[in-house]
Amino acid sequence: MYGYYKAPLNPLRISKDGIYLQIKKDGNDLHYERTVNNNSIEKILLTKDCGIIINPIESQKIRNKVTPYLLIEFEKSIFVEPKDTNNIYITFPVDIGVFISGHKNYDLLDAFTLAKEKYTLYGNPRNGVICKYHKSPVFTSIPSDVNPLINGLMKLKLINTTDRWIEVTKSVFDSYEMKVYFNENLVSMKANMKILTEKIAETEFVDSGIKKGMKKALEMFESTKIAVTQKKYTMEDGI
Amino acid sequence: MNLDQIFDIFTKSIGIIEADKIFPYILALVMIIISIILAKGFSMFLKKSLRDKFDKDRLGILLKGSYYGIIIIAIIMVLPILGIDTSGLLVAGGVTGIIIGFASQSIVGNLISGLFIMAERPIKIGSEVEIDSIRGFVEDIGIMSTILRNYDGLYIRIPNEKVFTNNIINVSANIARRIEYSIGIRFTDDADRAIKIIKDLVEDHPYILKHPSPDVFVDNFSESSVIVMMRAWAPVSQWYETKKELLLKIKLSLEKEGIKIPYPQRVVWLSKEESDKNTLN
Numbered sequence: 374m375y376g377y378y379k380a381p382l383n384p385l386r387i388s389k390d391g392i393y394l395q396i397k398k399d400g401n402d403l404h405y406e407r408t409v410n411n412n413s414i415e416k417i418l419l420t421k422d423c424g425i426i427i428n429p430i431e432s433q434k435i436r437n438k439v440t441p442y443l444l445i446e447f448e449k450s451i452f453v454e455p456k457d458t459n460n461i462y463i464t465f466p467v468d469i470g471v472f473i474s475g476h477k478n479y480d481l482l483d484a485f486t487l488a489k490e491k492y493t494l495y496g497n498p499r500n501g502v503i504c505k506y507h508k509s510p511v512f513t514s515i516p517s518d519v520n521p522l523i524n525g526l527m528k529l530k531l532i533n534t535t536d537r538w539i540e541v542t543k544s545v546f547d548s549y550e551m552k553v554y555f556n557e558n559l560v561s562m563k564a565n566m567k568i569l570t571e572k573i574a575e576t577e578f579v580d581s582g583i584k585k586g587m588k589k590a591l592e593m594f595e596s597t598k599i600a601v602t603q604k605k606y607t608m609e610d611g612i
Numbered sequence: 613m614n615l616d617q618i619f620d621i622f623t624k625s626i627g628i629i630e631a632d633k634i635f636p637y638i639l640a641l642v643m644i645i646i647s648i649i650l651a652k653g654f655s656m657f658l659k660k661s662l663r664d665k666f667d668k669d670r671l672g673i674l675l676k677g678s679y680y681g682i683i684i685i686a687i688i689m690v691l692p693i694l695g696i697d698t699s700g701l702l703v704a705g706g707v708t709g710i711i712i713g714f715a716s717q718s719i720v721g722n723l724i725s726g727l728f729i730m731a732e733r734p735i736k737i738g739s740e741v742e743i744d745s746i747r748g749f750v751e752d753i754g755i756m757s758t759i760l761r762n763y764d765g766l767y768i769r770i771p772n773e774k775v776f777t778n779n780i781i782n783v784s785a786n787i788a789r790r791i792e793y794s795i796g797i798r799f800t801d802d803a804d805r806a807i808k809i810i811k812d813l814v815e816d817h818p819y820i821l822k823h824p825s826p827d828v829f830v831d832n833f834s835e836s837s838v839i840v841m842m843r844a845w846a847p848v849s850q851w852y853e854t855k856k857e858l859l860l861k862i863k864l865s866l867e868k869e870g871i872k873i874p875y876p877q878r879v880v881w882l883s884k885e886e887s888d889k890n891t892l893n
Contacts, residue, residue: 439819439847439849439850440847446822489818490818491818491822492818492819492821492822492847493821493822493823494787494788494821494823494824494845495823498786498787498788498789498845499785499786499787501787501788502787503787503788503821503847506821506822
């Protein structure tokens with residue numbers, strides 16, 4: 374489903390895993406229609422023809438712009454050896470963006486998700502942050518049964534800089550810095566989690582896919598011209 | 613080298629001019645220049661320390677006020693050096709000050725309260741607040757007054773003294789807010805089932821936060837119903853919508869499962885003997 378759909382689009386129909394997407398001619402213009410989980414939206418595209426790019430996008434910008442943060446809670450907690458580095462694989466919820474392209478430019482037309490939406494509080498109500506919540510199993514190698522339309526796979530490098538065994542139960546990320554890579558069968562991200570103390574860690578994304586030949590997804594924050602200054606997120610309220 | 617020695621050197625160096633007449637003017641000029649430097653330094657210090665606490669416009673007013681205030685005080689101090697008697701000015705100023713002070717007591721109170729509100733920042737523009745039983749959104753925080761827009765869209769001006777001395781509830785200061793429902797079900801209904809239905813709805817709702825964990829429990833037995841309490845947290849930006857939506861969903865789901873919210877009721881027991889006597893009579 375992911376990819377670039379060149380003009381002429383009349384008509385374009387995509388129906389997969391509960392996603393129904395259609396672009397058809399409406400007079401001189403185009404009519405966009407999308408249905409996911411009984412939620413439908415329609416838009417009029419004032420153009421004779423255009424291209425459409427469907428990509429996985431950075432999480433969080435769907436529905437009311439509640440938060441830019443993503444908290445992934447591990448189904449089983451992980452103990453990391455002192456002064457050691459390990460890789461684990463966890464899932465993350467995939468948001469799908471539909472971009473309209475033409476005249477050497479593109480912009481976000483629509484965004485939706487098939488993943489369950491849930492939010493949580495990281496920290497306390499006064500100084501904490503609201504995060505999108507996702508509970509993930511933990512894998513030590515790449516699993517084969519991840520649906521790229523619902524969940525992506527993140528390779529998380531755990532770097533324990535302390536002299537103690539550390540238990541990690543969750544990870545918090547700032548989605549402005551997400552670097553999503555994909556192919557037809559897998560959506561992926563790479564990130565590092567540097568454990569600084571028993572309760573503090575720093576997370577950051579790595580600009581690379583987890584398999585060779587994966588394509589970098591269009592960055593929504595780039596398309597919406599949001600300046601990104603902060604590169605890391607510091608988890609100060611427990612790991 | 614004392615002042616007399618400086619004065620002597622100065623007298624000798626300028627010779628023909630009557631130095632004792634010029635010296636006070638030079639001293640006055642030097643004092644004013646020093647006061648300008650001091651005023652500049654003080655306003656720079658204020659700018660640095662209050663930059664994060666005041667918005668740009670108001671900080672500008674404060675800086676100008678302090679800058680010119682220092683210079684005016686310096687000028688008043690310099691006037692006696694130039695032979696101008698300021699005692700009359702001070703008496704007149706004092707009397708005027710007392711009159712103005714009495715007349716403008718509330719104005720000064722509002723002004724000082726305004727400065728404290730800007731420095732303390734209990735509210736921000738856009739905050740949802742309750743001040744002196746008035747609820748609404750903060751539209752502007754001025755030097756003298758704070759402007760609210762209440763839920764009916766009305767413009768409300770509250771003097772800053774009132775804002776400062778009253779309790780302020782800032783609804784949007786924290787990022788999460790609790791939702792609490794007290795739901796009555798019949799004594800004959802299955803309370804466990806009701807709790808499960810409510811818990812499932814809470815779990816399914818995206819904006820009911822996973823942590824802090826929601827809590828659903830039997831809280832009390834009232835005269836007509838078993839009270840099931842639900843406590844959960846939502847992002848403050850979604851609080852009102854979530855509160856409305858979830859309560860309706862709970863009502864519909866409980867009804868669908870045959871669990872009813874009872875009317876107030878009273879059971880009256882009638883004695884059979886009394887009843888028979890009444891019948892015979």
